[in-house]
Amino acid sequence: MGAEKEAAASMGRPRDDMATEALLRVARDLVTRHGYRAVSIQMIAAEAGVGRQTLYRRWPGKADLVLDAFLASAAAVEDPGLGSVGEALTRYLQDLFKNLERDGPAIRSLVASAQEDPQFLDSFRQKFVWPRAAVAAGILQRAAKAGELAEDADLEAALTALHGAFWYRLLLGEPLTPEFAARLSASIVRSLR
Structure with missing residues (x-):
């Protein structure tokens, strides 16, 4: 028994x-x-x-379930930890873009809904936006400590420009290609040197 x-x-x-x-x-x-x-x-x-x-x-x-559903299917976006700031930032963006490009229409729907639902907006920020932003911040902070960037580099403005550029393209349905990731990374790094 x-x-x-x-x-x-x-x-x-x-x-x-x-x-x-x-x-x-x-x-x-x-x-x-x-x-x-x-x-x-x-x-x-x-x-x-x-x-x-x-x-x-x-x-x-619903908000937590839906976010977990998209996060479960998304590949982890991590700091590659190796190479120059430009190489690391490019790899980070390319990995991020793969997920965003695949789920573009759904992500646009989530962003639109987050504007009208404070609980969902909070969950979206906590589970989706901030963890990815923290990876980019870590890459730039590591580069600043290693002396790859100017001492007076404005990392906050650079991170805002970085994320603004890809959210803009995503929301307008523009392609998020590996080539755009490389160009965006190069532009951000140039602005910080």
């Missing part, structure tokens, strides 16, 4: 993982197809084949 209970208990855990994976997949798919505002918790739960209580056991609401 003990072995049967153990087997039943171990079977329950994968089901939980399967529900989580289904919810993440469905949330991402629905938002990609219909936009953030058009998707409801009820739609996600129904299409994933789970009850709303299953969803709410994992996430406090």
Whole structure:
């Protein structure tokens, strides 16, 4: 009897993982197809084949679920840690652009919705924007400490210009290519030397 209970208990855990994976997949798919505002918790739960209580056991609401869905499918964007500031910044941007380019329409929908939903805006900043901005800041700070940049380099202005450039292109549906990443990186580095 003990072995049967153990087997039943171990079977329950994968089901939980399967529900989580289904919810993440469905949330991402629905938002990609219909936009953030058009998707409801009820739609996600129904299409994933789970009850709303299953969803709410994992996430406090739609904003957190949707962000986790996009973050789960996005490749990690990290500081490469090697090479010159220009090389590191270019690699960072190219990795970031791959994710943004693939999910462009959905990300635009998320940005638009964040402007009207303070809770979602906060989650979007905390989970999506600030972690990526911190990587770029780390690259520039490391370069400044290594003497690659001018002593009076304005890193805050450079980071704002860097992120402003790619958000502008993303929001307007302009391509985020590896070549643009290299040009943007070179321009930012030149402005800091």
